[in-house]
Amino acid sequence: MKLTGRAFVFGDRIDTDLLAPGPYMRQPLDVLAAHCLEAIDPGFAAEVRPGDIVVGGESFGVGSSREQAVQALAKLGVGAIIAKSFARIFYRNALNLGVPALVCPQLQAERGQRIEVQPIEGRVVNLDTGREYRCDPIPAQLMEIVTAGGLMPWLEQKLARERQA
Amino acid sequence: MAATLTEKIIARACGRDAVKPGEIVTGRLDLLMMHDSGGPRRVASRLEKLGARVWDPDKVVVVSDHFVPAVDLESAQILALTRNWARAQGVRHYDMLGICHVVLQEHGHVRPGMFCVGGDSHSPSGGAFGAFMVGMGATDITGALVTGEVWVRVPTTTRIQLDGRLARGVSAKDVMLMLCGTLGMGNEGQVFEFGGAAVGALSMHERLTLCNMTAELGAVTGIVPPDATTVAALEATGQSFGVDLAAWQSDPDAGFGAVHRHDAATLAPQVAAPHSPANSRPVTDYEPIAIDQCYIGACTGAKLDDLRMAAEVLKGRKVATTTRLLIAPASAAMTNQAAAEGTLATLTAAGAILLPSGCGACAGMGAGMLGDSEVGISTTARNFKGRMGSTHSQVYLASPYAVAAAAVKGVICDPRELLEEWA
Numbered sequence: 144m145k146l147t148g149r150a151f152v153f154g155d156r157i158d159t160d161l162l163a164p165g166p167y168m169r170q171p172l173d174v175l176a177a178h179c180l181e182a183i184d185p186g187f188a189a190e191v192r193p194g195d196i197v198v199g200g201e202s203f204g205v206g207s208s209r210e211q212a213v214q215a216l217a218k219l220g221v222g223a224i225i226a227k228s229f230a231r232i233f234y235r236n237a238l239n240l241g242v243p244a245l246v247c248p249q250l251q252a253e254r255g256q257r258i259e260v261q262p263i264e265g266r267v268v269n270l271d272t273g274r275e276y277r278c279d280p281i282p283a284q285l286m287e288i289v290t291a292g293g294l295m296p297w298l299e300q301k302l303a304r305e306r307q308a
Numbered sequence: 309m310a311a312t313l314t315e316k317i318i319a320r321a322c323g324r325d326a327v328k329p330g331e332i333v334t335g336r337l338d339l340l341m342m343h344d345s346g347g348p349r350r351v352a353s354r355l356e357k358l359g360a361r362v363w364d365p366d367k368v369v370v371v372s373d374h375f376v377p378a379v380d381l382e383s384a385q386i387l388a389l390t391r392n393w394a395r396a397q398g399v400r401h402y403d404m405l406g407i408c409h410v411v412l413q414e415h416g417h418v419r420p421g422m423f424c425v426g427g428d429s430h431s432p433s434g435g436a437f438g439a440f441m442v443g444m445g446a447t448d449i450t451g452a453l454v455t456g457e458v459w460v461r462v463p464t465t466t467r468i469q470l471d472g473r474l475a476r477g478v479s480a481k482d483v484m485l486m487l488c489g490t491l492g493m494g495n496e497g498q499v500f501e502f503g504g505a506a507v508g509a510l511s512m513h514e515r516l517t518l519c520n521m522t523a524e525l526g527a528v529t530g531i532v533p534p535d536a537t538t539v540a541a542l543e544a545t546g547q548s549f550g551v552d553l554a555a556w557q558s559d560p561d562a563g564f565g566a567v568h569r570h571d572a573a574t575l576a577p578q579v580a581a582p583h584s585p586a587n588s589r590p591v592t593d594y595e596p597i598a599i600d601q602c603y604i605g606a607c608t609g610a611k612l613d614d615l616r617m618a619a620e621v622l623k624g625r626k627v628a629t630t631t632r633l634l635i636a637p638a639s640a641a642m643t644n645q646a647a648a649e650g651t652l653a654t655l656t657a658a659g660a661i662l663l664p665s666g667c668g669a670c671a672g673m674g675a676g677m678l679g680d681s682e683v684g685i686s687t688t689a690r691n692f693k694g695r696m697g698s699t700h701s702q703v704y705l706a707s708p709y710a711v712a713a714a715a716v717k718g719v720i721c722d723p724r725e726l727l728e729e730w731a
């Protein structure tokens with residue numbers, strides 16, 4: 144699996160309220176997603192294109208367990224999230240909803256630079272600077288969930304296999 | 309090989325001799341808890357879509373606590389859905405009997421060495437009983453319900469060593485606020501193991517508060533190695549368990565990530581300023597800020613021991629006319645005990661208003677919300693912006709002693725001064 148997209152770079156402790164702002168939590172997902180990260184980057188939702196990559200700092204996704212924080216990014220087409228560290232529940236929610244989340248503390252990237260990610264191998268390349276970074280690969284057993292499209296499709300396939308057996 | 313308590317529990321759950329921090333492993337669940345907010349209303353349709361049922365109804369517990377008692381049609385529908393689903397699946401359901409983390413313990417569901425999950429971010433509470441218990445989102449819970457398994461990344465164990473004894477008027481809540489203030493909220497990948505003489509002297513209710521608020525530290529969970537106090541509390545639930553105390557301890561030479569030592573005796577009551585538990589400082593650093601509402605509630609702050617702390621301060625005193633004191637005991641059984649022993653009468657004689665047992669204003673759902681520009685002080689765990697009502701309200705966090713003291717004086721003050729007058 145190899146993903147390539149433009150980087151959108153953010154700082155430390157991007158919380159679930161920034162990703163899925165409270166006032167829009169009762170609205171449909173596309174409305175919520177349009178406000179994703181607007182408090183710190185008003186142009187983000189309009190500029191981000193399918194396959195682009197969000198780069199964060201420490202404790203990305205800190206806060207509540209609301210899955211909409213991941214769903215908003217996925218709705219906008221974000222292909223992967225790379226951060227120095229993730230809040231535990233956010234990390235799980237990301238993989239469960241089919242969005243690769245990689246821990247890569249060394250990565251240096253600026254907004255708009257092209258990034259290539261190989262989640263299974265644990266390899267990130269900044270194509271514009273030519274620098275390559277090693278990171279913790281997403282373990283194969285969890286990557287199985289991501290490639291299936293998330294935990295629900297993965298469960299569907301698993302149950303179907305069991306019923307056939 | 310030497311291992312920490314958490315590593316031993318995870319190794320047992322995944323059928324291995326040993327596990328290392330950082331490894332991802334899959335464990336068999338001993339218990340899955342969910343509540344009316346994140347539970348059946350979110351998972352029922354997903355299970356239906358999968359054509360699946362819960363893997364083992366005996367290991368699933370549902371607690372209705374967030375929307376109780378129903379205050380509008382929406383909450384009534386959610387509660388009905390929860391009731392019907394639990395009945396159809398044949399799982400244990402505690403309906404309006406108290407807050408999930410407290411009800412689980414009261415009925416002996418969480419025991420030393422268990423590997424458990426809960427559909428709530430304060431599920432680390434279960435660690436008070438020497439179990440490994442973590443919180444998860446609704447999709448994760450759905451998967452766990454179908455498979456009976458959960459993957460975890462084995463956490464690094466951080467040991468919090470509390471030597472000495474907590475002073476009078478200082479509680480587990482102050483320990484956790486102090487840790488939030490000093491360690492911050494970004495302690496990912498860690499389990500906080502609490503030990504030392506001061507922890508050994510704490511009641512189970514106080515240990516619940518310790519583990520509960522590891523959620524505010526951003527930790528995976530918290531744990532207190534079981535001892536005679538743990539066993540006595542389990543026996544008091546009316547069931548007999550063979551607890552192998554020796555088996556569920558960290559080895560002395562186990563690999564701890566860090567050990568933080570604190571002298572419990574020197575800890576002062578703490579207060580967290582709006583809008584984060586990390587804004588905690590000793591109460592002595594605060595001006596006498598005027599308080600509109602004092603709230604004693606939540607899994608963190610309204611267990612029987614918490615009510616007793618408040619009663620110690622409120623005995624023979626009155627709530628100041630400039631403020632109001634609301635108390636929502638953490639469970640129906642605790643309300644009953646507090647009534648039987650006279651604690652409740654002490655509180656109501658002082659002018660406290662009693663609210664139903666449940667999450668209530670802690671979750672920003674039930675009675676006791678704050679209006680624009682109102683200032684509250686609360687025994688709950690979180691003071692994020694808008695959590696207890698208006699986004700323009702201000703919430704301070706403190707122990708039951710300090711919240712009761714604020715109720716008497718109408719301002720933030722040091723509860724030790726009021727307690728000294730009784731000494």
Ligand code: SF4
Nearest residue numbers: 430606607667670671
């Ligand atoms: S009382 Fe508050 S912290 Fe505890 S489970 Fe309910 S909402 Fe969560």
